[in-house]
Each structure stands twice: as C-alpha cells, then as structure tokens.
Amino acid sequence: MRSFRPRLRRLARRYRRVAAALMAGVAVWAALSVLRPAGPPTTAVLVAERALVGGQTIAAGDIAVRQIPTDALPAEYLDEPDQAVGRPLTVSLPPGAVLLPTSVVTKAALAAPGLAVLPVTLTATAVGLVEVGDRIDLLGSDSDTDTALVASAARVVAVLTGSKDSSPLSPVSTSGPVVLVEVRPAALPAIAAAASRGPLGFGLR
Structure with a gap:
C-alpha cells in the first residue's frame, strides 16, 4: 500500500502537467481566434x-x-x-x-433608356458574321424596287437564330439569323416596313 501511494501521486502530477499544457493550448487558440480578422462578407x-x-x-x-x-x-x-x-x-x-x-435577354433589360428593341431577319450573309454588340446599318426596300438605309448604327442585342454550319453543297437561303437590334423609336416604322418585304441587308461599322 505504501509503494502504491507515491506512484499514484506521480501519475497525478504527470496528468496535471498534461492537463495544464492542454488548457494553455486551448487558451492560445482562443486568443488567436479572437485576434484573427473575420473574412469579408x-x-x-x-x-x-x-x-x-x-x-x-x-x-x-x-x-x-x-x-x-x-x-x-x-x-x-x-x-x-x-x-x-x-x-x-x-x-x-x-x-x-x-x-x-x-x-441576358429579358423584356426589362434589352434597350437603353429612350431606345427600343425589335427583331429583324437579316440576309444569309449575316450567319457567323454579325455578333452581339456589333453596330450595323440596316438596309431594306422602302418600295418594290428601291433599297435604302432604314437605320444606322443599330446595336445588336441578341442573335436568336442562325447556324454557322454550311458547305458548298448546302441549299442557298436568302434569310439568315433573326437578331434583336436596339434603335431609336423614330426608326421603328421604316424598319418594320422594310422587314415586311424580306430579310434586311446590313453594313458593319
């Protein structure tokens, strides 16, 4: 019994030191956590x-x-x-x-203030050539025979249709992609009238 008590006291002192070291480590970690700045929201x-x-x-x-x-x-x-x-x-x-x-194309986010957006069909040469963000002049027929400039510097808001896949054996098509263009409201009647006669020509700026 006498030899057991000193051994028990030694174990107790040893574990007290381990426990103290653990507590000190926890205290340091807690302090560092408090001092470390939080990440931005x-x-x-x-x-x-x-x-x-x-x-x-x-x-x-x-x-x-x-x-x-x-x-x-x-x-x-x-x-x-x-x-x-x-x-x-x-x-x-x-x-x-x-x-x-x-x-993205939405009704609320298409046109800049004071401008309007409308869809038009371009000629087949526009496929793979006209891209979103381009400024183009729109050319169309203002009568049965004459071709005229119907809008200038129209911004292409979206290209909705049209395929870049073609080959020399592909059938010839006169119509190309349908694009949404941003124009001044005053130009809408002339563009709509020209578009009703067929695909519109274009000039890149």
Missing part, C-alpha cells in the same frame, strides 16, 4: 462556369452559384439559375464573370 451570385459567347442560349451547365465578396459586386446581379437558363446572352462573358440583369 460574401453573397451568393450567378457566375459563368466557362467562356460564354454573346447570343448563345444559356444551359444549366454554363453557370453556377458562387460566393463572392459583397464589396466586389455591382449594384445589381443575378443570383438564381432560373433567371438565366434558357435565355440568350446579350454579351460574351469570361469564366467566373458575374451575370447581370443586362447580361
């Missing part, structure tokens, strides 16, 4: 998963929801996939770019 936003081309229709795999520092975000942004999936892009985006309300 973040917000869940919609970003491009890969490089996206203006005019393409967004698929679910093209975008993702990511946490971005709130201070780095613009005033408005998209944060739900349903806000973008199935809609054409109005601009090209690099990987990781935040999608804005103006990045």
Whole structure:
C-alpha cells in the first residue's frame, strides 16, 4: 500500500502537467481566434462556369452559384439559375464573370433608356458574321424596287437564330439569323416596313 501511494501521486502530477499544457493550448487558440480578422462578407451570385459567347442560349451547365465578396459586386446581379437558363446572352462573358440583369435577354433589360428593341431577319450573309454588340446599318426596300438605309448604327442585342454550319453543297437561303437590334423609336416604322418585304441587308461599322 505504501509503494502504491507515491506512484499514484506521480501519475497525478504527470496528468496535471498534461492537463495544464492542454488548457494553455486551448487558451492560445482562443486568443488567436479572437485576434484573427473575420473574412469579408460574401453573397451568393450567378457566375459563368466557362467562356460564354454573346447570343448563345444559356444551359444549366454554363453557370453556377458562387460566393463572392459583397464589396466586389455591382449594384445589381443575378443570383438564381432560373433567371438565366434558357435565355440568350446579350454579351460574351469570361469564366467566373458575374451575370447581370443586362447580361441576358429579358423584356426589362434589352434597350437603353429612350431606345427600343425589335427583331429583324437579316440576309444569309449575316450567319457567323454579325455578333452581339456589333453596330450595323440596316438596309431594306422602302418600295418594290428601291433599297435604302432604314437605320444606322443599330446595336445588336441578341442573335436568336442562325447556324454557322454550311458547305458548298448546302441549299442557298436568302434569310439568315433573326437578331434583336436596339434603335431609336423614330426608326421603328421604316424598319418594320422594310422587314415586311424580306430579310434586311446590313453594313458593319
């Protein structure tokens, strides 16, 4: 019994030292946690998963929801996939770019203040040539025989249809992509009248 008590006291002293060391470690960790500055607040936003081309229709795999520092975000942004999936892009985006309300075709985000947007069909030569963001002059018939300039420097907001796949054996088509163009409201009647007679010609600026 006498030999057991010293051994018990030695074990107790040893474990007291271990416990003290553990408590000291916990205290240091707690102090460092308090002193370490918290990370910046973040917000869940919609970003491009890969490089996206203006005019393409967004698929679910093209975008993702990511946490971005709130201070780095613009005033408005998209944060739900349903806000973008199935809609054409109005601009090209690099990987990781935040999608804005103006990045996709919607009724509310197409035209700049004071301007209007309307769809027109261009001639077949526009396929693969006219892209979102281009400024084009629209050429059409203002009568049965004459061709005239019906709008100048119209901005292409979206390219909705048209295929780049063609070959010398492909049948000749006179119509090309349907594009949405941004113009002044005063130009709408002339464009609509010319478009009713067939695909519009164009000039790139």
